[in-house]
Amino acid sequence: MAMTTGGRRGGSIGEINMTPMxxxxxxxxxxxxxxxQGLQRGLSVQVPPPPDGQTQIAxxxxxxxxxxxxxxxxxxRQPVARERLAQELGAVFADRTRKVLFVRGAESLPYGEVIAAVDASRLAGVQVVGLVPRS
Known part of the structure; x- marks a missing residue:
């Protein structure tokens, strides 16, 4: 902080030195x-596009x-036991070339259960997991 003293009026003039600031x-x-840059983390997922007349997926x-x-x-719509989810998905995706699975979770479902299902699907060999938004 620099200060100048004196001047014609005889008082001190306080000036703040802006360079250090x-x-x-x-x-x-x-x-x-x-x-x-180090804080940017997330879960890489793909969400399917909203259905319309031109982009209808089979x-x-x-x-x-x-x-x-x-x-x-x-x-x-076929029931699957939670304990055997990875084995069932592995059997279904064993002969498929396109390993894509869409996951639709209920709103009241804890986040950890959805992530556990995604992890089980990755363990079964699913390459792309898409989360289906509520409709």
């Missing part, structure tokens, strides 16, 4: 930019895993 601000800006080729509260899992 700008240096600190630039250093903080650089630190925040570097830290921000429902027979898609496999949809529906998750309901209480451990009620259904693969294309």
């Amino acid at each position: 700008i240096d600190v601000l630039l250093v903080l800006l650089i630190i925040f930019m570097v830290v921000q 429902q027979t080729a898609n496999l949809v895993l529906e998750l309901a509260p209480g451990g009620d899992y259904r693969l294309n």
Whole structure:
């Protein structure tokens, strides 16, 4: 902080030296930019496009895993036991070339159960997991 004294009026004039403040601000800006790059994490998923007349996907080729509260899992409306989910998905996807699964979870379902189902599907060899939004 620099101060000048004197002058014609005989009082002191206080001036703030802005250079150190700008240096600190630039250093903080650089630190925040570097830290921000390290904080970007997430789950890579694909959400199917909303259905319309031109982009209708054939429902027979898609496999949809529906998750309901209480451990009620259904693969294309066929019941599947939660404990045998990875084995059942492995058997279904063994002969398929396109390993895509859509997961539809109930709104009241805990997030951990959806992630456990996604992990089980990855363990079964599913390459692409799409989360179906509520309709």
